[in-house]
Amino acid sequence: MLQSHAEPAQAPVAGIAAEPLLSVRNIEVVYDEVILVLRGLSLEIPRGAIVALLGANGAGKSTTLKAISGLLKTEDGEVTRGEVLFDGQRIDGIDPDKIVRRGIFQVMEGRGIVADMTPIENLRLGAFTRRDNEVQKDLDMVLGYFPRLRERTGLAGYLSGGEQQMLAIGRALMARPKLILMDEPSMGLSPLLVKEVFAIIQRINRDLGVTILLVEQNARAALSVASHGYIMEQGKVVLDGTAEELRDNEDVKEFYLGGAGDQRRSFKNLKSFKRRKRWL
Amino acid sequence: MNMQLLVQLLVNGVIVGALYGVVAMSFVLIYKASQVVNFAQGEFLLIGAWVCWWLLTKYQIPFFAGMAITLVFMLVFGVALQIIVLRPLIGEPIISVIMVTIGLSTIFQGAMKWIFGLNAQPFPPIFKTQSVNILGLQIQTAYLMSVAVSLAMMAGMAWFFKASKYGLAMRATAFNQQIAQSLGISVKNIFAMAWAISAVVSAVAGVVVGVVNSVSPALSTYGIKVFPAVILGGLDSIVGAVLGGLIIGLLENIAHYVDSEFLHWGNLYEIAPFYVLIIILMIKPYGLFGTRNIERV
Numbered sequence: 051m052l053q054s055h056a057e058p059a060q061a062p063v064a065g066i067a068a069e070p071l072l073s074v075r076n077i078e079v080v081y082d083e084v085i086l087v088l089r090g091l092s093l094e095i096p097r098g099a100i101v102a103l104l105g106a107n108g109a110g111k112s113t114t115l116k117a118i119s120g121l122l123k124t125e126d127g128e129v130t131r132g133e134v135l136f137d138g139q140r141i142d143g144i145d146p147d148k149i150v151r152r153g154i155f156q157v158m159e160g161r162g163i164v165a166d167m168t169p170i171e172n173l174r175l176g177a178f179t180r181r182d183n184e185v186q187k188d189l190d191m192v193l194g195y196f197p198r199l200r201e202r203t204g205l206a207g208y209l210s211g212g213e214q215q216m217l218a219i220g221r222a223l224m225a226r227p228k229l230i231l232m233d234e235p236s237m238g239l240s241p242l243l244v245k246e247v248f249a250i251i252q253r254i255n256r257d258l259g260v261t262i263l264l265v266e267q268n269a270r271a272a273l274s275v276a277s278h279g280y281i282m283e284q285g286k287v288v289l290d291g292t293a294e295e296l297r298d299n300e301d302v303k304e305f306y307l308g309g310a311g312d313q314r315r316s317f318k319n320l321k322s323f324k325r326r327k328r329w330l
Numbered sequence: 331m332n333m334q335l336l337v338q339l340l341v342n343g344v345i346v347g348a349l350y351g352v353v354a355m356s357f358v359l360i361y362k363a364s365q366v367v368n369f370a371q372g373e374f375l376l377i378g379a380w381v382c383w384w385l386l387t388k389y390q391i392p393f394f395a396g397m398a399i400t401l402v403f404m405l406v407f408g409v410a411l412q413i414i415v416l417r418p419l420i421g422e423p424i425i426s427v428i429m430v431t432i433g434l435s436t437i438f439q440g441a442m443k444w445i446f447g448l449n450a451q452p453f454p455p456i457f458k459t460q461s462v463n464i465l466g467l468q469i470q471t472a473y474l475m476s477v478a479v480s481l482a483m484m485a486g487m488a489w490f491f492k493a494s495k496y497g498l499a500m501r502a503t504a505f506n507q508q509i510a511q512s513l514g515i516s517v518k519n520i521f522a523m524a525w526a527i528s529a530v531v532s533a534v535a536g537v538v539v540g541v542v543n544s545v546s547p548a549l550s551t552y553g554i555k556v557f558p559a560v561i562l563g564g565l566d567s568i569v570g571a572v573l574g575g576l577i578i579g580l581l582e583n584i585a586h587y588v589d590s591e592f593l594h595w596g597n598l599y600e601i602a603p604f605y606v607l608i609i610i611l612m613i614k615p616y617g618l619f620g621t622r623n624i625e626r627v
Binding site: 119121124125145146147150151155156158162163164165166167171174175176177178179221225 | 495498499501502505506507508509511512513514515516517
């Protein structure tokens with residue numbers, strides 16, 4: 051019953067690896083022409099994958115997403131070096147509304163709900179760039195995913211945090227994007243809701259084939275759904291690998307997963323923490 | 331008590347008030363989309379009315395064709411104004427932009443006087459019958475048309491904001507420009523659209539006033555009368571603008587009645603809306619329907 055939004059991931063041609071959907075190559079981002087935030091960041095997102103981008107506050111995760119979606123422009127930021135390739139074409143420097151038309155949709159930090167509209171109006175706004183006549187069908191599909199939104203007929207500003215996050219994800223689906231950029235979907239949600247949101251992220255990725263780039267503070271939750279992960283610090287990628295590799299990495303455990311493994315915390319771990327304050 | 335005068339003034343109040351409502355609506359449209367207080371709103375009426383009058387008298391085209399050409403002209407005019415004058419000002423302090431609209435207002439007024447002169451000019455007769463009889467009241471056909479057109483514009487605007495995709499996009503832009511852009515909406519295009527629609531809607535009101543009375547430089551006073559209406563309604567509410575317009579229209583005429591029957595101060599008609607403006611600003615600065623931010627605890 052559910053239909054794929056994007057074309058299915060292409061099988062790699064013999065000898066040639068499949069082209070990634072998005073590749074960010076060595077970009078440098080400057081705000082207000084002076085503040086250097088990203089210093090040579092590179093990452094690749096394979097078609098159909100969920101990729102997690104982790105890191106501490108101020109590492110440049112949100113800036114990375116805005117560099118991809120073009121929203122950097124609205125904040126006086128600029129990609130001054132390197133390039134962003136989507137589907138093999140350069141998209142850095144393009145206006146954000148045109149990037150949405152190419153198939154990249156960003157769910158902003160804090161959800162970006164239009165508070166003085168109803169949830170249904172918010173969902174219909176998600177389909178703004180579309181010209182086909184299947185919007186109603188997709189609206190029914192999204193409401194199938196989030197039945198609670200159908201019952202809420204008041205203004206979206208009065209929805210609970212969890213409902214707003216569902217609305218933001220649903221609105222992204224309405225655009226039929228190839229790639230969704232999610233900025234901290236777990237922010238401000240209870241542990242139970244975080245679980246629910248991540249289950250939904252996994253489901254839309256599986257059912258609809260949408261590629262997802264996930265920025266998170268909650269590394270454990272993000273690595274449980276992602277297939278790959280990147281770890282950022284001070285505007286650079288300091289570590290990357292499959293989600294499994296990252297989960298098993300001692301340093302990642304220490305920094306992001308709260309202690310090394312299951313054994314009780316000991317003084318030894320603390321010493322190791324002191325030894326490695328930075329990745330580089 | 332002069333009942334006949336009172337009824338006549340009340341009817342007049344509704345007719346003029348509906349027109350104020352339409353102009354107020356087009357004023358709020360620009361304010362909502364781009365936070366610009368457009369002091370040249372009254373001149374949009376003036377330009378629309380003169381252009382239509384010129385087409386009708388000079389080229390003898392039928393009324394509806396002339397009206398259609400006028401509206402297309404105003405559409406282009408609104409977009410051009412936004413692109414040439416206002417787009418370069420995006421990002422400048424809003425007070426500079428408002429100053430520019432005051433300048434525009436003066437330029438347009440001067441240009442219209444220069445081209446079309448200072449005298450009031452009547453439209454050629456449009457309706458075969460001058461007045462119709464409704465429930466015992468003789469009402470001029472032009473007045474009926476005026477109310478019908480006003481209602482149609484309001485209904486059209488309501489539909490636009492509630493049901494059309496561009497109306498939703500305009501509301502989203504008004505709410506938060508960055509969010510709008512993240513949804514694929516081009517804020518520049520939405521601004522241009524707001525100015526174009528505002529110019530067209532005002533021009534319709536201008537032509538209607540021209541048909542009912544006549545076209546003269548005094549038409550641009552509608553742009554001033556709009557302020558009490560929008561402040562009463564709340565600067566960013568379309569519904570408020572319509573109601574504010576109606577209330578101000580009625581109030582003017584009631585003030586006129588009270589003045590001519592009892593007080594004999596003279597000219598209360600012109601002044602009353604502005605007394606109201608001051609009182610509203612003192613007791614209810616956000617107007618009847620102005621935005622109160624939603625805060626969720």
